[in-house]
Amino acid sequence: MKKIIFFLLFIIVMIFSLQAQKVSNYTCKLDNGIVIKTEHCWNHVWVGQSFDALKSSDQAPLVLNMRTLGNLISGSSFKLFSSGKEVRVQSATPGTYTMKLTFKLSGKPGTLSFDINDIVIKPQSKTTVSVTLYDYQISITEKSSSQKGLSDYSSKVYVYNGYEDTDPSCGKATFYLKGAHEKAITSNASKDEKDGKIKPGTYDILITFGSAGRQQKVWLENFVMKPDVSYSISTNLNAGVITYAGTNKDVKALHLYPAGTANRQQGAPAPDKNLEIMKCEEQNMTSPCPPGSYDILLNYNNGASYQWRKGIAVTTGARVSVK
Numbered sequence: 001m002k003k004i005i006f007f008l009l010f011i012i013v014m015i016f017s018l019q020a021q022k023v024s025n026y027t028c029k030l031d032n033g034i035v036i037k038t039e040h041c042w043n044h045v046w047v048g049q050s051f052d053a054l055k056s057s058d059q060a061p062l063v064l065n066m067r068t069l070g071n072l073i074s075g076s077s078f079k080l081f082s083s084g085k086e087v088r089v090q091s092a093t094p095g096t097y098t099m100k101l102t103f104k105l106s107g108k109p110g111t112l113s114f115d116i117n118d119i120v121i122k123p124q125s126k127t128t129v130s131v132t133l134y135d136y137q138i139s140i141t142e143k144s145s146s147q148k149g150l151s152d153y154s155s156k157v158y159v160y161n162g163y164e165d166t167d168p169s170c171g172k173a174t175f176y177l178k179g180a181h182e183k184a185i186t187s188n189a190s191k192d193e194k195d196g197k198i199k200p201g202t203y204d205i206l207i208t209f210g211s212a213g214r215q216q217k218v219w220l221e222n223f224v225m226k227p228d229v230s231y232s233i234s235t236n237l238n239a240g241v242i243t244y245a246g247t248n249k250d251v252k253a254l255h256l257y258p259a260g261t262a263n264r265q266q267g268a269p270a271p272d273k274n275l276e277i278m279k280c281e282e283q284n285m286t287s288p289c290p291p292g293s294y295d296i297l298l299n300y301n302n303g304a305s306y307q308w309r310k311g312i313a314v315t316t317g318a319r320v321s322v323k
Helices: 008-015
Strands: 004-006 023-030 035-039 044-053 062-068 073-082 085-087 095-105 110-121 125-134 137-144 151-160 172-177 195-198 201-209 216-225 229-236 240-244 251-258 278-280 286-289 292-300 305-314 319-322
Touching: 023 044, 044 110, 062 073, 062 095, 095 125, 110 125, 137 216, 151 172, 151 201, 151 240, 201 229, 216 229, 240 251, 240 305, 278 286, 305 319
Parallel strands: 062 125, 151 229, 240 319
Antiparallel strands: 004 278, 023 035, 023 110, 035 216, 044 125, 073 085, 073 095, 095 110, 137 229, 151 195, 172 201, 201 216, 240 286, 251 278, 251 292, 292 305
16 A cells, blocks of 8 residues: 555544544444454544424434445444433433444445444434444455365455555455464465465454554454355455645645644644644655545645645545645
8 A cells, every 4th residue: 555654643533533422332243253343444433413493394303314435334224222221213302312323234244333322312302413434345255166175365455446456565464363363373375465375264364554654454353264265355445545636846745634724724834743644755646545624735845845735625436636
């Protein structure tokens, strides 16, 4: 994967949205028993709630406005709970609740679920809960083939659907015995870091990508590998691509900040490591990027001067040019 440098603020902000509502119990599990866990990744849940006067035509005092970025789910549902007991949404009374959301995965049959705490219903008001979900799509295909009793595997990472990251180290697959992450297992016949063969068994597989300084990790735990079966593992980041398309060869890096940073900064444009989300400094100035809205600081001649580009929107499955 192209070189990206992440800083602490990004990790704090991008794991889960932290407004008045707290997201908890985030779980992703495939129907075949594989549990998906991530570390230092871009996955993100944005949550907000708003209130309007309750109308006679409203069927319930609460509604969910759900949005998903990229290819991830094929269906969703939610339930409302108070003190651990389910409450019918239509008959919910004023109070504070927990909303439990469940999604059907589209990449491989399975479910993704999480809870949103501190959902408030006010007297004579309708609560609208707005949720935007962003996560990676995991697809696993199995095919019977003669492997001399071994299991065959391959791993690929896609920036978005149809755009594979071909960096040899992007999507590296490392095997561990189930529940034992202290020591990796050597494959029996590795072609490279992403393809090979291994003895049948139950493993926790670690898929890695990103820069050495901020490596992203996707764990596929409880992965049962059968003899004479080939497994193709695809990780779709559901990301976008940002690239410098200007003609000034003195631009050496792009620094990404939350939208609005440029207007709040005092004095001449300059980097702020406390606010910086990521930095792109590849030779061709192109990098995968999580969806979002950014202010981008152009770095001329490795810090000689800087210029802002404000309000750059990055969307899943698209390439955004900065000039």
